[in-house]
Amino acid sequence: MSVWGGPGGDGCVSFRREKGEPMGGPSGGNGGRGGHVILKCQEGINTLAGARERVHVKGGKGENGKGKSLDGSRGRDITVSVPLGTVVRDFDGNVAGELTTEGQQMVVSLGGRGGRGNKSFKTNRNKAPKLSEKGGEGTQRWIFLELKLVGDVGVVGMPNAGKSTLLKQVTNANPKTADYPFTTISPNLGVVDLEDGKGLVLVDIPGLIEGASEGKGMGVTFLRHVQRNKVLLHVVDGNAEDPVGNFKKINRELENYDEELGKKKQVVCVNKCDLFPDGGNEIIEQIKEAAGHTRVLKISALRRENVKELMYRLKQFADAQPDVVLEESASPKVRFDVDNLTADSDDFKISSDPSYPGQWRVEGMYIEEVARMTNWDYPEAVERFSRVLEATGVAGVLEDRGAQEGDLIMIDRFDFDFAPSKTNPYIPIELLEQDAEILAREKMRNEKELAWGRGESRGVGEEKEGAGQEGEEGAFVMYYNLDDEDDAGSDDEDWEEDDEEMKAMLGDWSAFDDGKGDFVAQEGDNVSIL
Numbered sequence: 001m002s003v004w005g006g007p008g009g010d011g012c013v014s015f016r017r018e019k020g021e022p023m024g025g026p027s028g029g030n031g032g033r034g035g036h037v038i039l040k041c042q043e044g045i046n047t048l049a050g051a052r053e054r055v056h057v058k059g060g061k062g063e064n065g066k067g068k069s070l071d072g073s074r075g076r077d078i079t080v081s082v083p084l085g086t087v088v089r090d091f092d093g094n095v096a097g098e099l100t101t102e103g104q105q106m107v108v109s110l111g112g113r114g115g116r117g118n119k120s121f122k123t124n125r126n127k128a129p130k131l132s133e134k135g136g137e138g139t140q141r142w143i144f145l146e147l148k149l150v151g152d153v154g155v156v157g158m159p160n161a162g163k164s165t166l167l168k169q170v171t172n173a174n175p176k177t178a179d180y181p182f183t184t185i186s187p188n189l190g191v192v193d194l195e196d197g198k199g200l201v202l203v204d205i206p207g208l209i210e211g212a213s214e215g216k217g218m219g220v221t222f223l224r225h226v227q228r229n230k231v232l233l234h235v236v237d238g239n240a241e242d243p244v245g246n247f248k249k250i251n252r253e254l255e256n257y258d259e260e261l262g263k264k265k266q267v268v269c270v271n272k273c274d275l276f277p278d279g280g281n282e283i284i285e286q287i288k289e290a291a292g293h294t295r296v297l298k299i300s301a302l303r304r305e306n307v308k309e310l311m312y313r314l315k316q317f318a319d320a321q322p323d324v325v326l327e328e329s330a331s332p333k334v335r336f337d338v339d340n341l342t343a344d345s346d347d348f349k350i351s352s353d354p355s356y357p358g359q360w361r362v363e364g365m366y367i368e369e370v371a372r373m374t375n376w377d378y379p380e381a382v383e384r385f386s387r388v389l390e391a392t393g394v395a396g397v398l399e400d401r402g403a404q405e406g407d408l409i410m411i412d413r414f415d416f417d418f419a420p421s422k423t424n425p426y427i428p429i430e431l432l433e434q435d436a437e438i439l440a441r442e443k444m445r446n447e448k449e450l451a452w453g454r455g456e457s458r459g460v461g462e463e464k465e466g467a468g469q470e471g472e473e474g475a476f477v478m479y480y481n482l483d484d485e486d487d488a489g490s491d492d493e494d495w496e497e498d499d500e501e502m503k504a505m506l507g508d509w510s511a512f513d514d515g516k517g518d519f520v521a522q523e524g525d526n527v528s529i530l
């Protein structure tokens with residue numbers, strides 16, 4: 001399944017315009033974050049079929065920020081319901097986690113961050129910032145879902161031994177049974193209702209043959225399903241040519257597949273005893289000897305002989321065994337809920353090819369994401385990006401490696417000229433701290449949201465791809481509010497006092513004006529940017 005977090009909404013650049021206050025403060029709202037893609041564990045779903053139908057799942061787009069300091073709303077989270085026991089892996093097969101309890105959620109793809117609007121860039125140094133960020137892209141990845149059947153007892157044995165027949169007779173399941181090997185091609189789960197109200201969950205898997213642990217037959221793919229069962233029920237066809245030999249073969253395969261599986265406690269039933277001329281006692285004795293224990297019972301699955309007795313003994317035995325904790329599920333190897341901006345900003349790589357002098361490729365999750373979120377239409381944003389290059393140390397390393405002014409720098413899909421002397425590194429550390437603060441806040445909010453089980457009310461029926469609220473195109477919004485008295489001076493009170501200073505700072509802002517403003521930058525105007 002390809003999962004793709006929705007893109008974040010773009011931040012907006014706007015300034016308040018009000019009667020008597022032609023130049024209000026910056027009021028461009030932040031874009032909303034894109035919708036996450038979330039897997040949610042739900043009882044009552046028994047297969048991954050629903051999830052499998054959905055090859056591409058994409059979170060909703062965050063709404064763009066608007067004028068009047070209005071932040072865009074968040075893109076819609078998309079929740080995909082999965083059954084209990086779903087294991088989630090990345091493209092390379094690394095386990096990212098496992099969903100085992102009702103309501104448990106896992107973010108498999110984060111929505112992109114909302115871009116900051118210009119109000120967020122306002123500082124004492126720059127009270128009229130003319131830049132905003134673009135919304136971040138959501139992470140896209142392929143994930144693989146696999147259902148680990150969670151049962152008490154794994155039923156193993158040769159093909160045609162009667163495993164499915166037994167399941168059919170004692171549980172609510174109705175698997176196919178037939179007089180040929182490999183009738184069962186995928187695992188079946190059945191619950192035995194024992195009279196005292198307790199249930200016993202049996203997992204019936206396809207028959208195993210010699211060499212199964214090396215991939216022969218079809219059993220090997222299913223052996224991992226029984227790895228977590230507390231107990232194995234080994235079904236032996238007592239009517240086969242060599243029941244004891246078969247019994248040993250299966251045990252060898254289990255052991256070869258996984259040492260732990262080989263050691264797992266077994267209960268053995270010798271099936272089809274209705275066909276034994278001598279009642280099968282001899283076979284029972286031989287198997288007890290081969291097994292090294294006495295948990296061996298003869299039954300006839302078809303005639304339900306001794307079957308109830310077997311189930312009670314199984315239940316008793318299973319209850320006495322400790323729960324199985326598989327190492328794999330205990331420690332996920334990859335995480336899906338981290339985004340690029342929470343990556344370490346110092347973690348970047350610079351490469352150059354001697355046959356292309358003057359060209360440098362900079363790679364790093366953090367710096368690439370900042371580049372993608374930079375709105376290159378705003379000179380201030382470009383300037384800001386240069387400063388991020390300095391603050392993260394990228395510019396310094398480039399210089400150390402011999403990069404010259406005018407060299408081509410490539411970051412993600414962006415190319416630009418290296419201009420070390422042009423950038424103006426005011427307090428670059430503050431710049432990163434400001435970013436770090438925003439990120440930390442956002443992260444906390446996300447975590448809280450997920451902890452509260454946001455989206456719990458969303459049913460399966462709503463799992464369509466959400467369009468989200470599509471934001472307006474373009475991040476540039478001029479907001480004129482000449483008549484609205486109520487708003488006057490509501491947020492940016494300090495603005496009035498600084499009016500003259502502002503005019504000077506605004507530089508060429510009037511170029512964007514529709515004629516109502518009358519500020520024209522003069523040579524020598526102090527234009528400060530952060």
Ligand SMILES: Nc1nc2c(ncn2[C@@H]2O[C@H](COP(=O)(O)OP(=O)(O)OP(=O)(O)O)[C@@H](O)[C@H]2O)c(=O)[nH]1
Nearest residue numbers: 159160161162163164165178182183184207301302
């Ligand atoms: N006479 C007799 N036949 C049985 C008994 N149990 C199962 N069978 C028959 O054995 C055949 C195989 O049974 P299945 O339950 O399909 O065997 P399986 O172990 O699930 O086989 P695979 O799914 O191929 O691994 C069927 O024709 C059953 O009717 C029994 O106790 N007595």
Ligand SMILES: [Mg+2]
Nearest residue numbers: 163164183184
């Ligand atoms: Mg079967």
